[in-house]
Amino acid sequence: xxxxxxxxxxxxxxxxxxxxxxxxxxxxxxxxxxxxxxxxxxxxxxxxxxxxxxxxxxxxxxxxxxxxxxxxxxxxxxxxxxxxxxxxxxxxxxxxxxxxxxxxxxxxxxxxxxxxxxxxxxxxxxxxxxxxxxxxxxxxxxxxxxxxxxxxxxxxxxxxxxxxxxxxxxxxxxxxxxxxxxxxxxxxxxxxxxxxxxxxxxxxxxxxxxxxxxxxxxxxxxxxxxxxxxxxxxxxxxxxxxxxxxxxxxxxx
Numbered sequence: 001x002x003x004x005x006x007x008x009x010x011x012x013x014x015x016x017x018x019x020x021x022x023x024x025x026x027x028x029x030x031x032x033x034x035x036x037x038x039x040x041x042x043x044x045x046x047x048x049x050x051x052x053x054x055x056x057x058x059x060x061x062x063x064x065x066x067x068x069x070x071x072x073x074x075x076x077x078x079x080x081x082x083x084x085x086x087x088x089x090x091x092x093x094x095x096x097x098x099x100x101x102x103x104x105x106x107x108x109x110x111x112x113x114x115x116x117x118x119x120x121x122x123x124x125x126x127x128x129x130x131x132x133x134x135x136x137x138x139x140x141x142x143x144x145x146x147x148x149x150x151x152x153x154x155x156x157x158x159x160x161x162x163x164x165x166x167x168x169x170x171x172x173x174x175x176x177x178x179x180x181x182x183x184x185x186x187x188x189x190x191x192x193x194x195x196x197x198x199x200x201x202x203x204x205x206x207x208x209x210x211x212x213x214x215x216x217x218x219x220x221x222x223x224x225x226x227x228x229x230x231x232x233x234x235x236x237x238x239x240x241x242x243x244x245x246x247x248x249x250x251x252x253x
Contacts, residue, residue, distance in 0.1 A: 027081070034079055035224050047069070070115065076228070086249075092251045098141060102250070103251045104231050110229040114224070123216045140231045142206050142208065143203060146202045158214065164209035
């Protein structure tokens with residue numbers, strides 16, 4: 001299951017790599033069943049759409065749709081199925097190839113089951129994950145597992161290929177570090193954006209500096225995805241920051 005030279009080159013060039021049919025149906029269905037059970041039970045910790053304050057989100061937990069779940073947090077601690085996926089040897093081998101060193105799972109960022117619900121599952125603008133992460137080098141990798149089909153209709157990811165290599169000035173970003181659509185320099189960048197569609201069991205690896213976004217869910221069923229973030233052993237979090245606040249798991253290579 002090691003990455004080919006072509007796959008490695010694609011990741012470094014585009015900033016992302018799709019691995020089709022990466023997780024077998026039995027393992028994926030076990031993760032999904034567990035996630036649905038925990039969602040139904042409202043097992044904490046949970047982030048609600050009302051907590052993030054994005055456009056179109058409920059204004060508070062007391063408002064209509066205020067208890068729409070956005071993320072089941074601390075996925076690594078939510079059971080064996082999720083933990084086994086986060087530490088799977090094939091995945092660790094692929095990430096070690098990208099980093100060129102041992103792999104560490106950071107538990108402070110992502111580490112969640114993403115749920116996007118119809119009606120109140122909000123869109124997310126163009127942003128880079130590194131905007132609120134604190135590491136010496138912008139060289140982390142997010143691993144996104146689709147637990148069901150992900151399409152434009154239900155709010156799948158969009159990427160701007162190669163944007164992890166772009167130099168972005170402060171004036172191009174808003175107060176939340178999203179790309180400002182009205183800034184002229186941003187328009188050619190946004191026009192390069194592509195829609196990514198995933199089948200159940202597909203995995204996408206993407207660079208922490210890659211601009212990505214996602215639309216709302218116009219479907220009838222919630223969309224479920226699992227997201228973990230990884231770093232190379234020589235790129236530890238900055239002490240005293242949020243990135244260093246939740247522990248890590250050393251996975252080797």
